[in-house]
Amino acid sequence: MSNNQVFTHNNGELGLIVLESFRELGVKINEHIQQRRNVDDNFLLPVDEIRFSNGEGKVKLSESVRGKDIYILCDIGNHSCTYNMFGIENHKGPDEHFQDIKRTVSAIRGKAKRITVIMPLLYESRQHRRKGRESLDCALALQELERLGVQEILTFDAHDPNVQNAIPLLSFENLYPTYDILKTIIKEEKGIKIPKKDMLVISPDTGAMDRAIYYSSVLGVDVGLFYKRRDHSTIVNGKNPIVKHEYMGRDVENQDVLIVDDMIASGESVLDIAKELKLKKAKNVYVATTFAFFTEGLEKFQKYYDDNIITRVYSTNLTYISPELEKTEWFRPVDMSELLAIIINRLNREQSIAKFMDATYVIHELIRNEN
Template sequence: MEEQKITKIPFGQLGVIVHKSCKELGQKVDDYIVNRRREEFSDRCSEYHLDEIKDSYIIDSDIIRFANGEAKAHLKESIRGKDIFILADIGNYNVKYNMFGIENRMSPDDHFQDVKRLISAIAGKARRIHIIMPLLYESRQDKRNTRESLDCAMALQELEKLGVENIFTFDAHETRVQNAIPQTGFESLHSTYQIIKAMNGLDEEVCFGNEQMMVISPDTGAMDRAIYYASVLGLDVGLFYKRRDYKKIVDGRNPIIQHEYMGAEVAGKDILIVDDMIASGGSVFDIAKELKQKNARNIYVAVSFTFFTNGIEKMDEYYEKGYISKLFSTNLTYIPEKFKQAEWFEEVDMSKLISLLIDTVNYDDSISPLLDATNKIKNIFGK
């Protein structure tokens, strides 16, 4: 079963604060919660349950920006005693504000500062505060190599000190960053089930048989994810590892010299490349081209977050050349309209899972069934 029945009383009256970076996703989440609770309580007429049926659980709020760039959060209704969930997309680069007459795009730093402003506006009046940050702030800087900052750990500790009880994210780049806040709830959920479900329902030519498909990890960091996909689908797994030039630094990283492949023969097989995100897309392009040279058939890419920081022109080119057949990516972070309209792009909606997460936590049920999608994936194929 994908959903659990509501069997307990809530920890507190539900309130969802949706930051302007996450309006579209937040509205979908709210709609799911409203419809589910109406169905659950339709045959119960107690005064308590009637109080739980609302047209919306979104708290009216705003971030007011001053002309010099400073800002403040404003909550336009009472949150006293409520179980508050703050939903924010720190990766949304399409949110803008005026500063000294100049239009600026909000950075992840700006979004995270707004989250702290919203917590400050709550002023300790809420019963609990939970943060749902699908793209974890500063998750790419999760460990120290030399004299470097530990931004993600510091951010998590800031939220802990502000009284946040639980932090929820998706496909965290490195889950061990939760060691920075051992007394605060931290969970990284996965989009595996939703992506496989989207692949299975989209194209009849996609065959998940062991003789027809295999899973590829684009680097050693994504190997655990690739092994999970391969295990639950009963497929072989392969690995590319990156040879880097450690004498140079380009855009904050050591440039990749070459991708080396280790694994079974890919000739004649469909390939599923899985990773947590696509940044510029350079690694995926190189790997897809090399797999095609090894006579792979169709190449599918499945990620939780898609950025294409250098634009999508090369992705368009690789689609036209047949190097990449389809890219599956979630709506957990901002997706430009030109991505959505591209023939190679398939959006995977995650709003239902987020709504289930909010309902489950609000009713103090276990979220373990939401963390492990193995049985649900097997049910897709009748295994």
């Protein structure tokens, strides 16, 4: 080891297997760990994700992993990864990314001392409970990783953390990016001084209420709620369409509002809520989310920004951010590489990560320092 420093590895020597979907963030994580340990060692292990012309694939490791503490990092939401199948460019979907995680565990062949899977966007997290005759994908996926020999799973802002009950004997850590998001907002929005009386946190639906209450409590501001009134007699794209968003909360006139949610898919709900808030004469509408997909493109968000309906959207880089999105004036990425590096570094040394599970204290410190 460089610089004549010796570290104890209770779980084995650290090894990062960063799949193609997580490559950019994985390189940053490796650099952060090098800085924290003051070493030049490269913790990234080479991995080949091979696709044959008929679409079948395999994963190949070119270095030994025997006795190492292995962390497999994958972004199952990265739709930019492509391969040729029957001469056609095909984009990897979540199913293929998850299959590559399993292939990687298979390639390790039980030689590692410990295997941890870091999947910030939990695979099939929206399919976490059964309502009638339908698949229970998230629970099945977690059980499959357990059977393959994975000892620990790390994810962020799981749609329903209770899904971990499917693997009661496996270590399952659900982390939240609240501190990093708020730190970025405070840094970027110079006009916001927290806590402030003319500010509210808004939950876009009843399911996100716990998240909104947490944001409001650490910020010391009020909370409001939008209730989604749906047409249960109709199903469009697998779900009941929203008829109207009903607001419950105090007056938002001349208030800065922060809408918080775990993900933005098409973004229709967020935009409808932003429009309702502006009709109620809200001052600025900010959106903070863990995962931003923009499955129906950026055009409508751009229009709402141009029309002064939304002020800014904040989202982590835990899932793929397109170059087009990064260039927009209304979007700001929240870099999570340092937190992930800290978590991996501590777990490798068998140190507790409990204080990173609840960010209340550091958020209060952040706000005190700003004021």
